[in-house]
Amino acid sequence: MAFDLPETTYAVLGLLDKRPASGYDLAAFADRSLGYFWPISRTLVYRELARLESLGWVGSEPVPQDRLPDKRVWSTTEDGRGALASWLAQPAVAGGADRNGFLVKFFFGARMSQEAMRTLLDDYRESLEATRADLAALIEHLARIPDARMGRLSARHGLLTAEARLGWIDEVTAELAAPSHPRTSDTDPDGAFAADRHAVSVRTRQRFGHR
């Protein structure tokens, strides 16, 4: 079996397994669910559907519509459901890279003006609050649907993450408002985020080690 397909392929397969849908429909649905932790762009959906079809894991039938454009409705095949089950039985890939566009700037904050730093934090807070509100509404909605358990719990994962980060913003705001040292000199060559060599455990070995 081919397990070396991207996660996204299986994600599309899994969504179709929940309920048959057109490409457009699936993309919209993904955006309101999986998209919070695994974004799938609309165009990518069409490519994945083509791939899944060539694998024989999904099939489609045309559905004519009156006032709306005709569409193709996709659903999983027996093989597709088997492939999904195999994938689910396999352990998850480690990490998957938490890229955080905010932190990559914040990290270099010593070089920023106070005003720029405040804007950066404000923007981050705003986006986290929007996520929190979205997810809170979603969770409340899903609590009324008995079979939406996994979805509700996934959303809660996002909610708790957002709340923890909002708490972090409060901490940071407080600390940056009351500087313990007169001013951060930005000439110290060791003023950096990094452990001593010996203090590093798993990560470095994973990434730099040969396999």
Added chain:
Amino acid sequence: MAFDLPETTYAVLGLLDKRPASGYDLAAFADRSLGYFWPISRTLVYRELARLESLGWVGSEPVPQDRLPDKRVWSTTEDGRGALASWLAQPAVAGGADRNGFLVKFFFGARMSQEAMRTLLDDYRESLEATRADLAALIEHLARIPDARMGRLSARHGLLTAEARLGWIDEVTAELAAPSHPRTSDTDPDGAFAADRHAVSVRTRQRFGHR
């Protein structure tokens, strides 16, 4: 000014601005710092260095070594520091996609066996605990270095995130151990994570809306 360069380019520039380093050295350093929220593979570092050099933002000088291979030590130029400052003054790109390789499987958990689900959760807990331990050690270390403030706070962002997620695992474990409904039937076509159309606010509009 060219702001349409990838974040990674600026990340490498920023790291070199903290302290000059060889490519190899920078990659190792990145792995112990930025890598927690913005992974940069070793080979990519060399490519970014080449790009930065062609932009005139960094320069290098050869450093011969006795027992070790000779190396090139890179540092930022005046132009490079200017470009970094401009980038930092610019607002951060929204989101940056939190891809979570665990959640993308968990989301389809209704199709999994109880045992597979337990393994999945155990693996996730293990990796979160490793991250937590790493970051806790890092933070303690950095607390002793006065100028490592931003690094320490960035690490704390990761620590709080990991802790929130560990808490989530406890919640989930408890809920899945005591099923409120006799069994999740996996035939309900609407058993899904998704809000009603009207319940969706910012996200959908951002993603599906024209700009």
Added chain:
DNA sequence: AAGCCCATGTAATGAGTTACATGATTCG
């Protein structure tokens, strides 16, 4: 003797984003 650390790269591959193209219908 095996394997890791330092050190620098090239080549191939592919996943994912963005721009572009088209067109009917419906809502404010």
Added chain:
DNA sequence: CGAATCATGTAACTCATTACATGGGCTT
């Protein structure tokens, strides 16, 4: 009458990963 929704794609691009290549020195 402009904008949004539904609907399906193609084309170009590029970031990022993985595999490959090389080689001396040090440790177990």
